[in-house]
Amino acid sequence: MxxxxxxxxxxxxxxxxxxxxxxxxxxxxxxxxxxxxxxxxxxxxxxxxxxxxxxxxxxxxxxxxxxxxxxxxxxxxxxxxxxxxxxxxxxxxxxxxxxxxxxxxxxxxxxxxxxxxxxxxxxxxxxxxxxxxxxxxxxxxxxxxxxxxxxxxxxxxxxxxxxxxxxxxxxxxxxxGLDNIINQQVLSKQDLERDLGVTFKKYNYQITFHPETLAEKSSKEQFEELLTAIKQQKDSLFIFTKANADSDGRIINFMIDEYVKNNPDHAIAFASLGSVKFLSLLKCCDAIVGNSSSGIIEAPSLGIQTINIGDRQKGRVQASSVVNCESSSSAIIQAFDQVKQYKKENVSLTNPYGSxxxxxxxxxxxxxxxxxxxxxxxxxxxx
Missing domain, CATH: 3.40.50.2000 (Glycogen Phosphorylase B;)
Known part of the structure; x- marks a missing residue:
């Protein structure tokens, strides 16, 4: 054995x-x-x-x-x-x-x-x-x-x-990661709202941003650009999952806590959601935003958009649903606009990572x- x-x-x-x-x-x-x-x-x-x-x-x-x-x-x-x-x-x-x-x-x-x-x-x-x-x-x-x-x-x-x-x-x-999408039963929108303690808005985004460990711009500077772009989004809910334990990850997590504390009407944060809630949330969202591999690998199989910020995932094979942008507030705002337009077009997705x-x-x-x-x-x- x-x-x-x-x-x-x-x-x-x-x-x-x-x-x-x-x-x-x-x-x-x-x-x-x-x-x-x-x-x-x-x-x-x-x-x-x-x-x-x-x-x-x-x-x-x-x-x-x-x-x-x-x-x-x-x-x-x-x-x-x-x-x-x-x-x-x-x-x-x-x-x-x-x-x-x-x-x-x-x-x-x-x-x-x-x-x-x-x-x-x-x-x-x-x-x-x-x-x-x-x-x-x-x-x-x-x-x-x-x-x-x-x-x-x-x-x-x-x-x-x-x-x-x-x-x-x-x-x-x-x-x-695609096995969970196919085999795991996700929560309904109503059950997810109850479990997370939120009410979804017209636009809903899941945010996961990890340190870009080889970037010239610091994690703090990059994340400030993302928060600036988020503030410009109207009638939107932002659900943050916190950064991992990489260099400067705690800086990002501190900034998340401060933002949520000051903006409880449109932001909430979790240290961890677990697989079922995370996939359920993705399915209910208009896009996943940040630089997590989930936006590259899993999101296309759920038919949702990805706003991929910076170079952390640079080089990975990508589906057509991934919108890449620089870590500047203007570029991120433009990506949000592109995602909303893409949703209206309702383009079918093919995931290069299999089925x-x-x-x-x-x-x-x-x-x-x-x-x-x-x-x-x-x-x-x-x-």
Whole structure:
């Protein structure tokens, strides 16, 4: 029986991994292990490990790593604390493989530790580009530490192979986040209004803005531009979900709290909504605004617009529903106008990240590939 350890550090990451975790949990040949770390264990970010437990999963290891500082030294020290904890967890759990998703610094520390323990790494969402954040380099580093790759488009699969990975270990399965959209029953507009304590207006927007960690303009300056643009939108409701635990994330969250306090008539904020409420909200909104990958990957499958601000997602494959703009108030205001016009045109959307069923594809490949021995990797030189 193979022990498969799924590692998760954030609310968004868990929401994506949940369908795959559910399949592994019921497989007789697998034992699901869960390692929760990072923002999951922080009261400031909503203690979202409780969402995992509320969904019926058992967390096998909780690794505290997050410092209260969101400075660059604080992030690096958090990574160091994480690696100490991961060493203890891997010694105890002895997983046969670990599953990690994406490009966050918590996962780089996990991948480095697992490599020293000679634990095969299964990586989701490799090969993508996000040129406005240091996550881009982290994602590619994790690719080189991993033995099995599940990408979300064929272009990304080719990029992983271009990085010297064996094509026989790289599979285009689509974006796993689309499984929730297809399989999860969302709340009605009325139930969502009751649960969130809001009354929807003529226009409704979900706002998620994370630090753009490689930008010359500070996170504070960028977010001020967004708030300036928001103030110009009439008859609109803005539902903020707070920034993640990246460098300067707390600055954004402080500004959100101040804005909501001063504008309770058209703004509300949440540290975390959970998968069901988040998808329900997206379905009720006119657009998702900010720089979250949800606006690039999940939103098109719900038929809603995205206002993608700045360069944090620059380089990712995009649907026609994504409106890109600079992080200036004038450009963001223009994007709001464009979104309203697009809604009137009611253009049908095609999502380049597939149509779902990704967890099932990964699950079937895991059953096949984990029965094979992972030899030491050789660099694949494409002729």
């Amino acid at each position: 193979k022990r498969i350890c799924v590692v998760t550090a954030t609310r968004a990451e868990y929401g994506l991994l949940k369908p795959l975790m559910s399949k592994i949990k019921i497989e007789r040949d697998f034992t699901l292990q869960i390692l929760a770390t990072g923002a999951h264990l922080s009261p400031e970010f909503g203690l979202t490990y409780k969402h995992i437990e509320d969904d019926g999963f058992t967390i096998d290891s909780k690794i505290e790593m997050l410092l209260s500082a969101d400075t660059d030294p604080g992030i690096v020290k958090s990574m160091g604390l994480g690696m100490i904890g991961y060493a203890d967890a891997f010694t105890l759990l002895k997983p046969n493989a670990i599953i990690i998703l994406g490009d966050r610094y918590e996962m780089l520390a996990v991948a480095a530790a697992a490599s020293i323990f000679k634990i095969p790494i299964i990586h989701l969402h490799g090969g993508e580009k996000t040129e406005g954040a240091y996550d881009d380099a982290i994602r590619h580093a994790i690719t080189k530490l991993s033995q099995l790759h599940f990408t979300s488009t064929e272009e990304y699969r080719n990029r992983v192979i271009q990085m010297g990975e064996d094509p026989d270990r790289v599979f285009n399965v689509g974006a796993i 779902g069923n990704t967890a099932e594809k990964i699950y079937c490949l895991l059953k096949e590939k984990l029965n094979q021995r992972f030899e030491a990797k050789a660099f694949y030189d494409k002729l």
